[in-house]
Amino acid sequence: AxxxxxxEDQVNVAEGNPLTxxxxxxxxxxxxxxxxxQYPNRGLQxxxxxxxxxxxxxxxxxxxxxxxxSQTSFHLKKPSALVSDSALYFCAVRDxxxxxxxxxxxxxxxVKA
Amino acid sequence: xAGVSQTPSNKVTEKGKYVELRCDPISGHTALYWYRQSLxxxxxxxxxxxxxxxxxxxxxxxxxxxAVRPEGSVSTLKIQRTERGDSAVYLCASSLGTIxxxxxxxxxxxxxxx
Numbered sequence: 001a002x003x004x005x006x007x008e009d010q011v012n013v014a015e016g017n018p019l020t021x022x023x024x025x026x027x028x029x030x031x032x033x034x035x036x037x038q039y040p041n042r043g044l045q046x047x048x049x050x051x052x053x054x055x056x057x058x059x060x061x062x063x064x065x066x067x068x069x070s071q072t073s074f075h076l077k078k079p080s081a082l083v084s085d086s087a088l089y090f091c092a093v094r095d096x097x098x099x100x101x102x103x104x105x106x107x108x109x110x111v112k113a
Numbered sequence: 114x115a116g117v118s119q120t121p122s123n124k125v126t127e128k129g130k131y132v133e134l135r136c137d138p139i140s141g142h143t144a145l146y147w148y149r150q151s152l153x154x155x156x157x158x159x160x161x162x163x164x165x166x167x168x169x170x171x172x173x174x175x176x177x178x179x180a181v182r183p184e185g186s187v188s189t190l191k192i193q194r195t196e197r198g199d200s201a202v203y204l205c206a207s208s209l210g211t212i213x214x215x216x217x218x219x220x221x222x223x224x225x226x227x
Contacts, residue, residue, distance in 0.1 A: 004155075032213055043117070044156070044204070044218040051213045090155050099169045099211055101146070103155030 002027040004093050006104035013081045014112050021076040021107045023091030031093050033074040034101070035065055038088040047089075050074060061085070081111045115139065117219035119205050125225045126195055134190040134222045138207030145188050146216060147180055148204040156204055162188060163211060195226045 003026045013019045025031055035047040048059025050067045058064045065076045074091060091104040118137040126132050138145050143164055148156035158172040162182045170180070177195075182188040192199055202223050206216035 034215060036218075043220045044206075044216075046215040046217070049213075049215055092155075094212060099144075099146075099161040099163075100158045100172065101216070102158065103148075105153070105155050 002093055002100075002102050004091050004102050004104040006089075006091055006107045008107050009105075010108045010110060012110050012112065015083055016080050019078050019081045019085070019109065019111070021089050021091075021109060023074045023076065023104060025072050025074060025091070025093045027093050031074075033065075033067060034092040034094075035059065035063070035074075035076050036090045036092060036103075038090065038106075040087075044090065047076070081109075083111050083113050085109060086111045117205055117207055117217050119203075119219040119222050121222060122220065123223045123225075125227060127227055128195060128197060130195050132192050132195055132224065134192075134203050134224070136188045136190070136205030136207075136219060138186060138188070138205070139217055140186075142207035142209055142217070143185070144208045144211050144214070144216075145182060146206045146208075147188070147190050148206065150202045150204055150221070159190070192224075195224075197226045200224055200226045 005024045033050040036044045038044050047063050048057050050057050055067045063078050088106050088108050090106050092101050094101045120135045145162040147159040150156045160180050161169040165185045177193045179191045202221040204221045206218045208214040208216045
């Protein structure tokens with residue numbers, strides 16, 4: 001069965017420092033991977049996705065993620081964190097066998113000024 | 114343009130009652146999804162519509178839950194004989210297509226069963 005793990009409940013980083021939010025997945029076949037962000041009192045917003053091609057994908061607000069097939073990971077990164085990046089981040093996976101999208105439990109990112 | 118809208122934003126009901134939750138997707142989006150999100154958890158897939166038909170309802174927890182999308186646009190999630198364990202935020206999302214397309218989420222309906 002497909003699954004997603006976000007091993008950190010919370011990530012703390014100082015403004016201006018690089019950030020990484022970790023995600024590992026388990027799926028049969030080729031995965032389609034997504035990152036979404038949830039700001040307080042707002043709906044989930046799409047950040048970026050990996051479908052095929054270049055392992056490094058770039059998305060909204062300066063975020064990027066690296067797909068690593070051998071480690072079954074899709075970590076979210078940003079070179080320089082902003083206080084406004086503080087939010088709840090979800091990794092998600094879906095596979096070719098169906099339409100179900102499986103979300104991780106989420107990682108809360110806290111960026112300190 | 115307008116995003117995904119959901120009504121009501123909050124719903125409080127008594128155990129055993131029937132509730133309907135509505136979702137208006139983005140115009141032109143053929144795919145529509147329902148999720149349930151409990152506190153501290155990620156969204157949990159319930160059902161997926163492609164057009165008017167439910168292409169995947171494997172996430173519906175039991176036969177008390179049912180969803181329709183009769184004209185391929187607005188969808189209604191229906192819950193019969195509500196239980197306290199049904200309390201959660203119910204999210205709706207739509208997308209232009211399937212599998213490789215990102216989803217656009219509504220603000221959710223917070224359901225509280227007392």
